Amino acid sequence: MKKIALISVSDKTGIVEFAKELERLGVSIISTGGTYQLLADSGLKITKVSDFTGYPEIMDGRVKTLNPKIHGGILGLRDNDNHQKDATVNNVEWIDFVVVNLYPFVETIAKPNVTEQVAIENIDIGGPTMLRAAAKNFKFVTVVVDPSDYSKVTEELAINNQTTLETRKLLAAKCFDTIEKYDTAITQYFRKINQLPEQLLLNYEKVTTLRYGENPHQKAAFFRNPENRDANITNAKVLGGKELSFNNIVDADSAIELVKEFERPTVVIVKHNNPCGVASSETIDEAFKLSHQVDTLSSFGGVVAMNRAFTVEVAKYIEEQKLFLEIIACTHFEPEALELIKKKPNIRLLEVGEMLLDTERRDIKKVAGGILIQTADTSILNKEDLKVVTKLSPNEAEINAMLFARKIVKHVKSNAIIFAKTDKNGNDIVTGIGAGQMSRIDSVYIARHKGGEKVQGSVMASDAFFPFPDGIEEAHKAGATAILQPGGSIKDSEVIAKADELGISMVFTGVRSFRH
Secondary structure, three states: OOEEEEEEOOOOOOOOOOOOHHHHHEEEEEEHHHHHHHEEEEEEEEEEHHHHHHOEEEEOOEHHHOHHHHHHHHHOOOOOOHHHHHHHOOOOOOOOOOOEEEOOOOHHOOOOOOOOHHHHHHHOOOHHHHHHHHHHHOOOEEEEEEHHHHHHHHHHHHHOOOOOHHHHHHHHHHHHHHHHHHHHHHHHHHOOOOOOOOOOOOOEEEEEEEOOOOOOOOOOOEEEEOOOOOOOOOEEEEEEOOOOOHHHHHHHHHHHHHHHHOOOOOEEEEEOEEEEEEEEEEHHHHHHHHHHHOOOOOOOOOEEEEEEEEEEHHOOOOHOOOOOEEEEEEEEEOHHHHHOOOOOOOOOOOOOOOOOOOOOOOOEEEEEEEEEEOOOOOOOOOOOHEOOOOOOOOOOOHHHHHHHHHHHHOOOOOEEEEEEEEOOOEEEEEEEEOOOOHHHHHHHHHHHHHHHHHHHHOEEOOOOEEEEEHHHHHHHHHHHOOEEEOOOOOOOHHHHHHHHHHEEEEEEOOOOOOOO
16 A cells, blocks of 8 residues: 655755655655745655545635644544544545644744744644644654655655654654744743733743752752753853853843943952942943942952953953952953953853843742742833932932942842942942841941942942931941932831931832842
């Protein structure tokens, strides 16, 4: 009995050669659409699906393979007498090979400004239906969804005039895996409309097994979302250095996501998942030096993220200062600079690409037995969002410094305090950081003492409101001239009165940015 292959592919890689080999081995081919035209133009004898079924394609090709002669030919059990009888009565021919890959839905929605209509038209219906049918009936049908499997199929066919049951079962498993990922991509696309869905399907693929987790006695692995193509730690290219550890990945993620907040050349240094140095300047070289000088002690063993290229000047500065760094992540490395920094073989070098904020991302936190999901804190404030609540108004330099500090404070563990200033050369520089304290005044105190004399003349940004005036008093002792906070405390009036008494300007943003 002749064998029949149904071929309908979006990815045309190797399909002509595969079809020619099937034809040489005595397999008849039926096909549709663009695949039919390609194979026919290549000199192959191809039967149109519409001729095979006796039913035309309708509705602009939306309905073509959804037909009993197709699915009966795929699903029928060859060793079942009733199925054989039904096939004979209804003129159904057995289909032995289903070679299908799906409309490029994932590739389509990855394109910029793709419309909903275009996305929906790239949802395959007939393809997954045929694949599922063929995979279910792997006892008799060979299903091929991946071009890399073409040669294995033809090799076995040439030797045994059929594929082995083991091969058919493996190909069926690959098929179901492909369909699952495809359906998940479609589901996630529609769930973006509702950013907090009723159900959450997580589809992550393993990148690597890590040496250990946060501590040496913990096992760990790194997984990635295959649909994510943003510039981030997951998609970074590793150009040199030691293997990334669990903590390296966590810290690099924090540094990269913070530096994305800035348009000006900016450098961030992170230590233990908190920034210890941040600076913006007209050049990335100057920003690197200023960022390091914020806290030279804490930056030892730090993770650096830069929203520009890594330059020769930065490489020379690292050598001159004998800086010990764990990671350098940047948009790209200048060739000469890369050669210089590779002389320090232990520094992990990550090329991330253009660092743009992903405004649609979600934040997921794990708890025992479940997860919490929220939209990410993508809040961006401008001058117009600031409400002056004190008698004294901040000047332009103070407003600029407060907006700079506010971008940073939402990336610092709560309770979070940032002191910052814009210097006479127009550089934006962090001067003190207080993080992760149980009381807000303690964070102010730590930031003041970490910054020392540099804090004088700075502005102060807080991630949440001040519950008491004592935080304002501590800021005054530090030499702060202006304060940015969300407001919302029942003691706001007392806090404002204290700022007026001490001659400090204060603005409310109305936006809290806890990071637990």
